[in-house]
Amino acid sequence: VQDALKDIISLCKRRGFIFPGSEIYDGLANTWDYGPYGVELKRNIKNLWWKKFVTSRHDVLGLDSSILLNPRVWKASGHVGNFSDPLVDCLACHERFRADQLLEEKLGEGCCAGKNFDEVHQMMVDNKIECPTCGKTDWTKPRAFNLMFQTEIGVIEGEGNKVYLRPETAQGIFVDFRNIVDNVRPRIPFGVGQIGKSFRNEITPGNFIFRTREFEQMELEFFCEPGTELDWYNFWRKYCFEWLVNDLGVKREKLRLREHAKEELSHYSNGTTDVEYEFPFGWGELWGIASRTNYDLTQHQNESKVKQEYIDPVQNKRYIPYVVEPSLGVERLLLVLLCNAYEVEKLENDERTVLHFDPKVAPVKVAVLPLVKKGKVKEKAEELYQKLLNRWNVEYDETQSIGKRYRRQDELGTPFCVTVDFDTVGEGESDPAKLGYVTVRERDSMKQELVAIDKLEAYLFEKLGC
Numbered sequence: 001v002q003d004a005l006k007d008i009i010s011l012c013k014r015r016g017f018i019f020p021g022s023e024i025y026d027g028l029a030n031t032w033d034y035g036p037y038g039v040e041l042k043r044n045i046k047n048l049w050w051k052k053f054v055t056s057r058h059d060v061l062g063l064d065s066s067i068l069l070n071p072r073v074w075k076a077s078g079h080v081g082n083f084s085d086p087l088v089d090c091l092a093c094h095e096r097f098r099a100d101q102l103l104e105e106k107l108g109e110g111c112c113a114g115k116n117f118d119e120v121h122q123m124m125v126d127n128k129i130e131c132p133t134c135g136k137t138d139w140t141k142p143r144a145f146n147l148m149f150q151t152e153i154g155v156i157e158g159e160g161n162k163v164y165l166r167p168e169t170a171q172g173i174f175v176d177f178r179n180i181v182d183n184v185r186p187r188i189p190f191g192v193g194q195i196g197k198s199f200r201n202e203i204t205p206g207n208f209i210f211r212t213r214e215f216e217q218m219e220l221e222f223f224c225e226p227g228t229e230l231d232w233y234n235f236w237r238k239y240c241f242e243w244l245v246n247d248l249g250v251k252r253e254k255l256r257l258r259e260h261a262k263e264e265l266s267h268y269s270n271g272t273t274d275v276e277y278e279f280p281f282g283w284g285e286l287w288g289i290a291s292r293t294n295y296d297l298t299q300h301q302n303e304s305k306v307k308q309e310y311i312d313p314v315q316n317k318r319y320i321p322y323v324v325e326p327s328l329g330v331e332r333l334l335l336v337l338l339c340n341a342y343e344v345e346k347l348e349n350d351e352r353t354v355l356h357f358d359p360k361v362a363p364v365k366v367a368v369l370p371l372v373k374k375g376k377v378k379e380k381a382e383e384l385y386q387k388l389l390n391r392w393n394v395e396y397d398e399t400q401s402i403g404k405r406y407r408r409q410d411e412l413g414t415p416f417c418v419t420v421d422f423d424t425v426g427e428g429e430s431d432p433a434k435l436g437y438v439t440v441r442e443r444d445s446m447k448q449e450l451v452a453i454d455k456l457e458a459y460l461f462e463k464l465g466c
């Protein structure tokens, strides 16, 4: 099954979706650059999320907080003290791994919850955990490893102030809670959504873009009255799941909600669910949805001494709000959408690779293909291309045979190809009945239909749904 991922990685490079980072310098492991089609895909994902979770909702506001924050934020949030993972070295080949990840691969997610490092070590021994590199089972004891990247503010090396690159966008939202409540005056319940880069010095990044050290998150912190949080938690679980299936076209049978058992819950959480997807390498977390009680705001109130209470003007009550947080990685979702869309389809005497993206997700919506690259056919095709460009991301392609051009668009996931031929422009021995008509070919069915040029935009708009 892993081959499926290899084929997707190869397609992503070949077709300009995702390139290995710093490639001309032999690369930098586990960094990826998003090429011309990848960047469109990412942009579509972020816009769709923003619309669904922020602008289309009367009760959610947007935010863009900074990546560098006062280090006390990370003390309050617990990231300085606790955001560390049990690092183990293989005694035979000296490769380094996260003990909890190795154990979870064998025993299932959450198996290390609540265990201290000695207990984790004992689990490694008892379960004869093999080194993924050399297969040996001799390990060092786990050591704490903090995942936060450090850097310095200040011009002279060594004299600056230590700061961290944020490992999540969420804390930026909590830190601005007071500002939002005092200046924008939303009424609870309300949420604040943010999209931005996060950084984690992951020990074992991998599986293409599944786990990287630099990634983007789309996070929502939904503030509500204490006692209502579990209703909101259920609401957001459903909302997230349905969005994936109904709006983005993710196959329902490839998704599952995995609710954390009591022992697995973080000490501050009274409910956590992972939305998991069945990747070619197995089930993995796509989206974490957590009811975080009032932990974060309380911690910030204690550390900053600035009150984080909300005063309810209707009920005349004051309280520190409870929070429900759906947290999703942009690249994780992108990988899900690639895996979900990818198919090598057997045809009668041939096969084709196709990305069955939902049109809303597809990086290119329409390709305009002139049958020949000269004369009236080319002129008409270029005119059409310019017109459609005002509305969508459209490609113009006049190289190679029509068949090859269709295959290329299939691999990009372009929902529609529009072909301009001699009949369209009435050149040569053309069919007068087809004058002013173009051929529209649909990606999934490969069916072709004649459409009048003056009806084309409306036709495409209806079929694309965006």
Ligand code: ATP
Pocket: 168, 200, 202, 209, 210, 211, 212, 213, 214, 215, 217, 285, 286, 287, 288, 327, 328, 329, 330, 331, 332, 333
């Ligand atoms: P893990 O235990 O696997 O390291 P986590 O449970 O700590 O992950 P969260 O903190 O819940 O992850 O992160 C929320 C979401 O952010 C994840 O569901 C995932 O979509 C995304 N994410 C987290 N870490 C990474 C990463 N290293 N690379 C890409 N996406 C990530």
